[in-house]
Amino acid sequence: MRHDRVEVSDSPLDIASLYQWALSPECGAVVLFSGTVRDHAEGRTGVTSLTYEAYGTAAHAKLQEVIDEARRRFPGVGRVALVHRLGELQLTESSVVVAVSAPHRPEAFDAARFCIDALKQTVPIWKKEEWSGGSDWGTNAVEPVSVSAVDRDSTRVIS
Numbered sequence: 001m002r003h004d005r006v007e008v009s010d011s012p013l014d015i016a017s018l019y020q021w022a023l024s025p026e027c028g029a030v031v032l033f034s035g036t037v038r039d040h041a042e043g044r045t046g047v048t049s050l051t052y053e054a055y056g057t058a059a060h061a062k063l064q065e066v067i068d069e070a071r072r073r074f075p076g077v078g079r080v081a082l083v084h085r086l087g088e089l090q091l092t093e094s095s096v097v098v099a100v101s102a103p104h105r106p107e108a109f110d111a112a113r114f115c116i117d118a119l120k121q122t123v124p125i126w127k128k129e130e131w132s133g134g135s136d137w138g139t140n141a142v143e144p145v146s147v148s149a150v151d152r153d154s155t156r157v158i159s
């Protein structure tokens with residue numbers, strides 16, 4: 001049975017409830033990834049907070065596209081959740097959570113890795129960094145690509 005959970009939220013992410021949601025009797029593996037706010041970025045030290053912005057409807061649709069592609073590439077997965085936080089986040093707060101269940105761990109790990117990498121490459125969510133020297137939009141921003149253009153190993157885009 002197919003179960004997807006896609007959310008773009010201004011509220012703190014409840015990681016424990018996402019894990020519980022991903023549990024399924026037919027799946028022996030749950031991989032949960034949580035991306036958290038850290039105190040540095042490329043070329044910037046002393047980061048104190050991040051602010052995420054998105055056009056919610058478009059971001060939600062792209063998150064679902066990521067799940068759809070993950071299901072095409074990894075047909076055995078059970079439940080898949082992609083949840084991203086918007087607004088201002090402090091150090092160590094979760095900004096994004098991916099939860100994937102599957103009958104066996106290799107497919108759960110592979111699908112979760114694909115989901116977070118594809119999310120970063122395709123979903124229009126923007127990050128502004130605050131640090132001791134000022135504030136600016138995140139470094140290494142790239143033009144979003146099509147979900148189908150994300151390579152199977154999810155580390156590069158297919159040209």
